[in-house]
Amino acid sequence: MNRRTRLWLVAAGGGGLAVLLVAACLELPAFGGASHPYGDRAVRASLSRHTANTIASVNFDQRAYDTLGEMTILFAAVLGCVVLLRQTRDEHRARPEPEEVAPPVRRYALVVLPVALLTGLYVIAHGQLSPGGGFQGGVVAATALHLLYLGADYRALERIRPVGRYEVGDAVAASAYVITGLACLIGGTAFLANTVLPYGTFNTLSSGGTVPLLNAAIGMEVACAVVVLLARFLDQAVEIEEESGK
Amino acid sequence: MADAVIVVALLLVAGSATAAVAVRDPVRQALVLAVLGVALAVLFTVLQAPDVALSQLAVGSVLTPLLLLLTVRKVKRRGQRKGREQ
Numbered sequence: 080m081n082r083r084t085r086l087w088l089v090a091a092g093g094g095g096l097a098v099l100l101v102a103a104c105l106e107l108p109a110f111g112g113a114s115h116p117y118g119d120r121a122v123r124a125s126l127s128r129h130t131a132n133t134i135a136s137v138n139f140d141q142r143a144y145d146t147l148g149e150m151t152i153l154f155a156a157v158l159g160c161v162v163l164l165r166q167t168r169d170e171h172r173a174r175p176e177p178e179e180v181a182p183p184v185r186r187y188a189l190v191v192l193p194v195a196l197l198t199g200l201y202v203i204a205h206g207q208l209s210p211g212g213g214f215q216g217g218v219v220a221a222t223a224l225h226l227l228y229l230g231a232d233y234r235a236l237e238r239i240r241p242v243g244r245y246e247v248g249d250a251v252a253a254s255a256y257v258i259t260g261l262a263c264l265i266g267g268t269a270f271l272a273n274t275v276l277p278y279g280t281f282n283t284l285s286s287g288g289t290v291p292l293l294n295a296a297i298g299m300e301v302a303c304a305v306v307v308l309l310a311r312f313l314d315q316a317v318e319i320e321e322e323s324g325k
Numbered sequence: 326m327a328d329a330v331i332v333v334a335l336l337l338v339a340g341s342a343t344a345a346v347a348v349r350d351p352v353r354q355a356l357v358l359a360v361l362g363v364a365l366a367v368l369f370t371v372l373q374a375p376d377v378a379l380s381q382l383a384v385g386s387v388l389t390p391l392l393l394l395l396t397v398r399k400v401k402r403r404g405q406r407k408g409r410e411q
Contacts, residue, residue, distance in 0.1 A: 111328075222388060222391070308392075316399045321403065321406065
């Protein structure tokens, strides 16, 4: 295929896509209208299963299967990172020297660390009640741990962060999600169908049937995945060096 | 009133996104990206999507810039070593 044909092909494809997109956008409902057919149905479904946060109900009940796919994407991405960023044969580890940290930075990091960690855990635990959930809280909790790197040094971070255990935790949480889904299939009606557990009292921590369980599994999976991901990047940026003379 | 807030949030997002593209140094780009994350979080909150805003805040303004900064550090360290050996 020569350059000209390729250009025509790209122009035809791009032009067709643009026409279709514009045509689709012209049919969209106006911005900020009062009619929300999907929203109304989602809220009704979530209230009927005693889940206060409709978003959590959509993520972990109405579309729990979608969330399984998203979790698998994160799991595979982190797995790929672990394989790509491993220590190769022509690299060695150099222990980073402890460095002086400016006192205000140290104070700030050590004060904010427990607050941020607690916030992350709170956001995970209340995912089915208020905005947030396993994903958001997991990222907050995992990044909060890394304030120790700012406040102290890399060795202190490594001590509270045995990467191997977090890798196991990641896999355990991912399988907990699938096992909960299978339990729904065996005890109830379908894979990940929220019909096994009692729905509980509305707006309490245990309400929503399997929603809190799946939410907790996602929280643990995301927190472990982010810790492992950052550990691999930090290893590369701080510790691993190429052998000299290569 | 609500519309005015939405317009301001949209302008903030457009401004910081343009800045993120215009800045060429990767380290500064990572910082501008964090600012863009905060602007997007404000926009999502104004549009009544606090769940998405939280995700954006956690991933867009903390995790992504952090990964970028670590990558830049690794690449620079390698460059310095090469420079010393020559």
